[in-house]
Amino acid sequence: MNAIGVDVGGTKIAAGVVTPQGKILKEVRYPSSGPPEVLLGNIVRAVREVGRGVDGVAAVCLAVPGLLVSSEDRVAFSPNLRTIENIPLREALEPEIGLPLTVENDANAAAWGEFRFGAGSEVDHLLCVTLGTGVGGGVISHGVLLRGAQGAGGELGHVTVHATGPRCACGNRGCLEAMCSGTAIARYARVVAAKRPDSALGRLAVRRRIIGEDVTELARRGDRAALSVLEEAGTWLGIGLAGFVNVFNPEVVAVGGAVSVAGELILAPARREIALRARPPSRDLVRVKEATLGPESGVLGAAALARDPESGEYVFGPG
Template sequence: MNAIGVDVGGTKIAAGLVSSGGELLRSVRYPSSGPPEKLLENIARAVLEAGEGSEVGGVCLAVPGFILSKENKVIFSPNLRTIEGIPLKEELGRRTGLNVTVENDANAAAWGEFRFGTGRHVDHLVFLTLGTGVGGGVIIGGELLRGAQGAGGELGHVTIQATGPRCNCGNRGCLEAMASGTAIRRRALELAAERPDSALGQLAAERDLLGEDVTRLAREGDEAARRVLEEAGVWLGIGVAGFVNVFNPEMVAVGGGVAEAGDFILEPARREVQLRSMSPSRDLVEIRLASLGVRSGMLGAAALARHPSGECVLGG
């Protein structure tokens, strides 16, 4: 039987019909902007359109923010405040006629990589998604780590620099504040001002810098851009080293838009992990790029969708 995975982000809703083998059969997109009622309406429309004409066993919403799993409710979502406090299972179940499960978006993406992507051959996986923010998910012994309330696995909000920049969560020096796309842009603007003759500095004088600009300039050989990415990679590695020591994973998979910088970020991260994590964990772990890209959230959410009986629709 098929399941529907819905990846709800700050700007868009992506819903996909997924087969038991992890094949994305159909996908649709709607905006996530607007008041709560409009958001619910668009999610329901996306679900119904994705599943039209097919047998669907259940739906899982992958949503950003801190979730109370028993209540199927988001209590804090800095990038999508309109979703906070809504009884999502009840509201969307009523609109779609399907059994609805709610999961954190990074947890769902982690599960997608574990079931169908880079981590499908391991039992112990740490997943990080580097975008505007930093999300994370942990799989231990083939089980998704959720914590006592369902709010576990917030790897992006581990402090790695006590006096670092303010994070969106209100803390200072979180991994998100040091190695996200937002952090890279902030550091790129600082370095552009320090090195106005660099390609990075010249571009910053012409227009607003974007994260992808830094990656492009690094590939073209600009030393300032390469330094920005290397610094982000060092901070990423400091965070990952801690995760390696705590979770002893076989693999750390890194996804998200920032990961498109590839070895400009991953190589310094790998060096830090070797310097800072402990044997035997550091000798086992591989740090690799995630493979599913933007599909990870939909695929992982679908794999977490449940029948009314509580069984996963896609098994596993």
């Protein structure tokens, strides 16, 4: 049987029909902006549209950003999509969708996608970090997704790595998200551009506001100012990952999300910090890799987390 995975982000809703082998048969996108009723309506429309004309769809999984209270299918806090907070999502959506609905954290879904179909498909112990506007994370140990007591576990982006660091979107200071996300890279870039006005980064900053993609592009062209920005972000990423390696002892750390397109420009300094800060034997086992599924990881992982309501088992079977 197939399943529908729905990945809700800060700007868009992506829904896809996925086979047990990880093939996306059909996919649609809708905006996630607007008040709660618009958001919910767009989720329903996305599921209905993507499922229309496709046979064998057994269930749906909705992957949502933020701290999830799984027993209530409710997001308690979502710094990048406040309109989704405190809505009983399964109760609100399942009657409209007409299929069994599971609600899961979006970063957990991305991690599960990489575990089932991507960079972690050959291991039982995977840590996945997604670098975008924010930083998300998921942990799989012995082939089981770690969710914690309430379903809110695995929030790797909101572990403090710099006690007096910049304010994070969650309200804390010095979270990993505040130090190596796309937002953090843009912040570093503005500071560096002001200090190095003769660099390509500095010249671009005079013309317009710099975003993370600009930094990666200029770094690839060899601009030293841009390279220093990614070096800074990669260093903080590695500091965070070193702690996670010590705690979870993963075989693979998969780094995905929009920022990960910088590749070795950000992963090389991260690996250096892991080598310096993580402890053996975990340090000597782990491999840090780019995630392989790209922007489809959320849809693929969500579909693979859809459950049969009678058995409680995943529609696609065990991991």
